Amino acid sequence: MSNESDVKELLSLVTDAREYLSYLRELGVEGLDVTSAEQPLQELSETDKRLEAALPSSSQRAALERNAAAVERASVEKISETDSLKSPALPASLAGASSSNVDETEMATRKKKFPDEVPPAPQETLFGEVTPQDIESLPRADEMLEDIWNDIGVCMRCPLCCQGRSKVVNSEGNRKARLMFVGEAPGADEDAQGRPFVGRAGQLLNKIIEAIGMSREDVFIGNVNRCRPPQNRTPTTQEAAICKPFLLREIAIVRPDVIVVLGNTAMKNLLDTKEGITKLRGKFQDYRGIKVMPTFHPAYLLRDPSKKREAWDDMKKVRDYLKGRSQKAE
DSSP, rough: OOOHHHHHHHHHHHHHHHHHHHHHHTTTTOOOOOHHHHHHHHHHHHHHHHHHHSOOOOOHHHHHHHHHHHHHHHHHHHHHHHHHSSSSOOOGGGTTTOOHHHHHHHHHHOOOOOOOOOHHHHHHHHSOOOOOOOOOOOOOOTHHHHHHHHHHOOOOSSGGGGOOOOOOOOOOOOTSSSSSEEEEEEEHHHHHHOSSSSHHHHHHHHHHHHTTTGGGSSSSESSSSSSSGGGGOOOOHHHHHHHHHHHHHHHHOOSSSEEEEHHHHHHHHHHHHOHHHHOOOOOOHETTTTTEEEEEHHHHHHHHHHGHHHHHHHHHHHHHHHHHHHHHHH
């Protein structure tokens, strides 16, 4: 085994000598003779020659080594080129700096460039709470009611569009109203005419409005849902959630002093509460700085006239609040 190791080492030295001499020739160095470098091979024993025959020839070894070197150089150049495209070269002054020093320098540079930049607040969870933002409900600059109604169009967003609806019933009234009424959804008469509160419940609402010294032309009236549910059933949570953003955009444009929510469904959807109408009616609530008065729906009052007294008490509070704001404005 020692002979084999010696032969391999000797062959390696001879190969290196040959390559070096060839390299010198390529550079133009004359008068070099490689016979002296090849002489040790002629003096090898027969055993060593057999070992040599089993090994790759010097030309084969040289070719393999050159190929390997070329592949390695190509790999290094490709990696260097990719890195240079991804990020600029590190300044010489930072070449020997630790990663923490580089980070601190980069942060200082960014702070000078963006002095008002506020770092993100620490999160309590790994990625923080991701709350989807209801883009459609956000008020838009210079938006008009017609823009909202054009967005609604012949609405096909929820199942109500295909369950017997005749018309989409949009809100109507004074665009600068101090008082707004919000109901649940259109009924049969509203669906036929395409206007809110025009049936028997609407006629009672008109009388309520007149009783507090106003007319229908003074107020703004709408519903959470704009399509009539089959058999006047209560809109589902999903149906209300799809339609509600358009109502919120209308409120953002009109900006009334008071919103009267008529009935349980309208109240829960606008105020996002689980409390019932019986518990909250008659007590002012708040929606984005606007006073909200929950009271009974006129349709309910038609079914149970004994509740009209309570509804009238609620409306008197609305009347007095509006009158008080008018006096302060004067």
